[in-house]
Amino acid sequence: MAPIIGTNSQNKIVIIGGSAGGGEIVDYVAQALLQILSGAPPLAALDAGHVSTARSHSSGLVELEMGRGIAELAEPLMARGHPIRIGALQSGIGFLVWKDRWLGAADPRRDGNVFIGQISGPQSR
Numbered sequence: 001m002a003p004i005i006g007t008n009s010q011n012k013i014v015i016i017g018g019s020a021g022g023g024e025i026v027d028y029v030a031q032a033l034l035q036i037l038s039g040a041p042p043l044a045a046l047d048a049g050h051v052s053t054a055r056s057h058s059s060g061l062v063e064l065e066m067g068r069g070i071a072e073l074a075e076p077l078m079a080r081g082h083p084i085r086i087g088a089l090q091s092g093i094g095f096l097v098w099k100d101r102w103l104g105a106a107d108p109r110r111d112g113n114v115f116i117g118q119i120s121g122p123q124s125r
Contacts, residue, residue: 002026004033013098019107020092023054024063028091042095042105050089065089 002025003018015036019028028050035045049070052063062082064071074084094106 002029004029006033015095015097017093017095019094020110021090024050024052024089024091027052027054028093032093032095036095036097042097042103043108046091046093046095046105046107050091052089059083061085063087063089 004015005013006015008014015033017029017032017036019025019032021028031048031050032042032045035048036042040048047068049068050063050065051070051073053061055061055063060082061084062073062077063085064074064077066086066088071086074086078084090109091107092110094104096102096104
């Protein structure tokens with residue numbers, strides 16, 4: 001669900017990503033993509049704490065991952081009226097990013113293994 005393939009201005013594939021994780025997949029992929037596009041190395045982006053609203057439906061619930069520095073958002077979010085749950089948010093996210101070579105990362109919360117072989121550069125669609 002919600003895999004992403006991004007291209008550059010020459011229509012070459014330069015970023016590929018996706019995740020396991022149920023309803024939170026869209027949150028995980030979007031958060032990692034934003035961090036990578038902001039310059040974070042892939043592993044740092046995938047290792048960052050998660051925020052999810054996948055279970056909020058109409059309640060406004062915001063889930064914050066414990067133990068990764070993101071739970072500090074609880075107080076400001078509660079001040080805005082959001083109910084908060086702090087707990088485990090385990091994704092299975094993985095990304096490949098082209099930066100003069102392919103850089104790969106897999107979520108260290110799970111397997112955390114990446115293998116890249118026989119890819120020489122950005123690929124055409």
